[in-house]
Amino acid sequence: MKRSKLSLIALIASAGIILPAAVGMGSPDQKDSKPATTTTTTDKKDHKDHKDAKQTEAAAKIGSIAPAFTLNDTEGKTVNLSDFAGKIVVVTWFNPGCPYVKKHFENGANTFNDLNKKYGEKGVVFVAINSGAPGKEGAGKEANNSARKDWKIEFPILLDESGKVGKLYDAKRTPEMFIINKDGTLAYHGAIDDSDKTKEVGKTNYVAKALDEIIAGKPVTTTQTKPYGCTVKYGS
Numbered sequence: 001m002k003r004s005k006l007s008l009i010a011l012i013a014s015a016g017i018i019l020p021a022a023v024g025m026g027s028p029d030q031k032d033s034k035p036a037t038t039t040t041t042t043d044k045k046d047h048k049d050h051k052d053a054k055q056t057e058a059a060a061k062i063g064s065i066a067p068a069f070t071l072n073d074t075e076g077k078t079v080n081l082s083d084f085a086g087k088i089v090v091v092t093w094f095n096p097g098c099p100y101v102k103k104h105f106e107n108g109a110n111t112f113n114d115l116n117k118k119y120g121e122k123g124v125v126f127v128a129i130n131s132g133a134p135g136k137e138g139a140g141k142e143a144n145n146s147a148r149k150d151w152k153i154e155f156p157i158l159l160d161e162s163g164k165v166g167k168l169y170d171a172k173r174t175p176e177m178f179i180i181n182k183d184g185t186l187a188y189h190g191a192i193d194d195s196d197k198t199k200e201v202g203k204t205n206y207v208a209k210a211l212d213e214i215i216a217g218k219p220v221t222t223t224q225t226k227p228y229g230c231t232v233k234y235g236s
Contacts, residue, residue, distance in 0.1 A: 060178075062189060063186065066180040071159060072158065073159070074141050084125045088179065088211065090124060091178040092175045093128075093131065096138045100228060100229035103198055111192065112128075116154060127156055128156065129166065140159075167234070173227040174230050174232060176227040188220055188222070190224050192207050193206060209221075
């Protein structure tokens with residue numbers, strides 16, 4: 001019977017007749033294969049969400065595009081990261097109640113203000129972000145506005161009370177530093193300097209070193225260091 005079936009196929013083929021797929025004489029693989037599934041709207045959404053999640057996961061890594069943000073400063077002005085497109089941007093996580101932050105503004109130290117003055121003249125933008133939740137140490141418009149005046153800070157302090165931006169960057173400490181290059185990619189992430197003491201400013205300022213290299217058109221030699229400081233006071 002099998003031989004007769006094969007002979008019939010050969011005869012039909014020699015006559016140039018094309019059999020429809022419904023005849024059922026295909027190979028076992030073709031016969032057993034399942035029909036292709038149609039991608040539903042939900043499938044597409046799930047795929048997009050998964051893709052976005054992967055992008056967010058990699059967003060705060062060196063060489064990747066820095067996460068966009070829109071926040072209000074202590075004076076109520078809206079600030080977007082995109083406002084500084086084409087510029088080098090230095091972002092520091094901030095908490096005026098943190099002793100590791102205070103050491104850079106008190107007892108004769110003026111680390112952030114000096115950096116802002118020196119590199120601001122070269123087109124670099126400095127921005128501080130406070131991701132402390134309402135009621136937490138150093139959080140809120142009043143505390144940050146007061147610190148800005150007392151410490152004569154000339155760059156904006158942005159309030160991120162929901163913690164959304166801090167978590168996008170995976171910021172864990174104050175101060176924790178991020179340098180965003182002109183092309184929008186992260187060029188440095190880590191500590192401001194090499195001293196994790198509460199009353200001692202480090203001898204090597206990693207941010208200044210990285211900025212000098214970027215401005216000179218050189219690759220950043222130290223792209224990551226371990227951030228030190230107080231934990232960011234996120235809400236529950």
